[in-house]
Amino acid sequence: MTIQHQAYLWIGAEEELRLKTISFVQRIFCAQEGCRSCHTCKAIIEKRHYGITWLVPENYYTLKQLEPLFHVISFALDPQEKHIIIIERADLLTTACANSLLKSLEEPPQGYHFILLAPRTEGILPTIASRCVKDETTSRTSSTAHRLLPYFTQLSVSVAGELIKEIEKERVPEHEIAYLLDGCMMYWHDRFVEALKKGDSPMAQKAGAVRDIIERAREKMPMPGSSKLFLKNLFLSITL
Numbered sequence: 001m002t003i004q005h006q007a008y009l010w011i012g013a014e015e016e017l018r019l020k021t022i023s024f025v026q027r028i029f030c031a032q033e034g035c036r037s038c039h040t041c042k043a044i045i046e047k048r049h050y051g052i053t054w055l056v057p058e059n060y061y062t063l064k065q066l067e068p069l070f071h072v073i074s075f076a077l078d079p080q081e082k083h084i085i086i087i088e089r090a091d092l093l094t095t096a097c098a099n100s101l102l103k104s105l106e107e108p109p110q111g112y113h114f115i116l117l118a119p120r121t122e123g124i125l126p127t128i129a130s131r132c133v134k135d136e137t138t139s140r141t142s143s144t145a146h147r148l149l150p151y152f153t154q155l156s157v158s159v160a161g162e163l164i165k166e167i168e169k170e171r172v173p174e175h176e177i178a179y180l181l182d183g184c185m186m187y188w189h190d191r192f193v194e195a196l197k198k199g200d201s202p203m204a205q206k207a208g209a210v211r212d213i214i215e216r217a218r219e220k221m222p223m224p225g226s227s228k229l230f231l232k233n234l235f236l237s238i239t240l
């Protein structure tokens with residue numbers, strides 16, 4: 001995967017953002033676009049990949065804590081090389097720290113990219129926010145499940161017939177698809193985290209893979225009128 005922008009600002013729940021970031025950088029560095037099992041993917045999970053600088057503050061950031069970052073970006077990269085700087089809790093950047101970052105965020109040296117994470121937009125200085133491509137993860141508290149969600153949580157081919165009947169019976173408008181995908185995403189993300197906690201790696205692998213399929217589906221939303229086909233394909237790709 002090629003990384004599009006020089007600086008991102010992602011807003012959402014801490015754990016969710018951490019996993020989203022891991023999966024994003026895995027897709028950048030892994031030769032198989034984020035297989036989760038190769039040496040690179042493992043190094044990323046364990047935060048020891050050479051291409052990533054990951055900052056986690058204990059409290060408000062100090063200028064001293066940002067020093068390693070400026071040290072890192074002082075090295076010129078080869079044209080093919082990439083280095084990702086992840087700043088957790090960007091809402092804890094003081095004004096002085098934020099100011100020290102502005103130039104780097106706006107025009108990072110060749111090959112360097114920033115990902116800023118924060119639980120909320122309050123506390124992020126507008127000068128920082130305006131230099132980043134922003135993405136706010138949907139809040140998990142505000143949703144009731146879409147009626148088709150159960151078909152996408154069982155991973156069972158046996159419900160395919162029923163699903164097809166459901167989508168033939170009543171057209172699913174495109175805006176509902178986005179909503180359904182959000183629900184799927186949360187469901188599989190939770191299964192993934194749960195499996196990681198239990199040390200159930202086959203389940204983590206499966207849930208992670210499904211989550212990736214859904215994430216890719218979200219990037220390619222159906223054209224008006226093609227939601228039926230979209231849902232059938234999505235069902236098949238996560239079930240088979």
Ligand SMILES: [Zn+2]
Nearest residue numbers: 030035038041
């Ligand atoms: Zn990999």
